[in-house]
Amino acid sequence: MEKYVARRVKQEIDRVLWEVWDPIGVNRVPNARGEDGMYVNGVFELLKSGASDESIAEHLLTIATDRMELAGPTIAHMGPTVAALRAITLPSN
Secondary structure, three states, X not given: OOHHHHHHHHHHHHHHHHHHHOOOOOOOOHHHOOOOHHHHXXXXXXXXXXXOHHHHHHHHHHHHHHXXXXXXXXXXXXXXXXXXXXXXXXXXX
């Protein structure tokens, strides 16, 4: 994948994580922008490799519960985020 195309896809992933996923509710705080940036590459690799929706949801859930130490999220909570990530157009190889 061309680096400029990959950059565009990663920007779209970052937007989805910020606008849709936002497990700690910071997207209303402009200074918090970028908090999800460290998770973009992992999601990008999953999308690029053709990972299942369940794998992507489990990845996001693991971040929320293990890294962020949140107690409430479930796989079901990841559904809207996975759907938004699937709406990102990936170039065909």
